[in-house]
Amino acid sequence: MNIIVVAIVACEIGFWAVLGAGLGARYLLRMRRLSSVLLLCVPLLDLLLLTLITWDLVVNGTTADFAHGLGAVYLGFTVAFGHQIIGRADGWFAHRFAGGPPPFKAPKSGSAQVRYEWQQWGKMLLCAVIASVVLGGIILLVGDTSRTAELTGWIGRVWLVTGIWLIGWPVWVTVSGGGKEPEPGEVSNQGSH
Structure with missing residues (x-):
């Protein structure tokens, strides 16, 4: 099995385990300091994955494959969307275990929906930039285009997804008018999907 695939899966499991432990410490055990320390460990998983990808390509002399590119894009995604994911999980925990307000729900209409969609795309744009920088940096470090062609392909893929x-x-x-404010008294069935 590909070590990078294993590392990506381990990082994803680790992300949710550390997040769950951090939020559990905060809301169930009421240990805020421990919670903060655990949540600060989340970015360390990204650093470990980046180190492993770089080590595999630069030190081991491996030819980049699909998993190496996916790992770089995964890093971009976690940096760009990680804070939002942690915030939503925190909101759910606070609601469920500490009497906090109901968790955030994405707006379904009006100018709030338009703003939300543009903000989400802005995060995807940040993901694409980070992934491209990581991929480009690794390509430069390896210095052998025959071994990094797959990474170059990933730069194109991440920008294609960003454009779509x-x-x-x-x-x-x-x-499309999806951002129009609902008429007074108009019942929206968008939430029933």
Whole structure:
């Protein structure tokens, strides 16, 4: 089995385990300091994955494959969306175990939906930039285009997804009228899907 695939899966499991432990310490055990320390460990998983990818390609002399590119994009995703994921999990825990307000729900109409979709795409744009920088940095470190062709391909893939996301969500919601404010008294059935 590919060591990078194992590392990506381990990082994802580790992310949820550390997040759950941190939020459990905060809301169930009421140990805020321990919670903060655990939650600060989340970025260490990204650093470990980046180190492993770089080590495998630079030190081991491995030829980049699908998993190496996926790992770099995974890093971009966790940096760009990680805070939001942690915040939503924190909101759910606070609601469930500490009497906090109901968890956040994405707006389904109006200018709030338009703003939300553009903000989400902004995070995807950040993900694409981070992934491209990581991929480009590794390509430069390896210094052998025959071994890093797969990584170059991943740069194109992440920007293709970013472009599709742009057109399919924020632009579509903005120009299709999905962002119109509901009429007074109008009942929206968008929440029933």
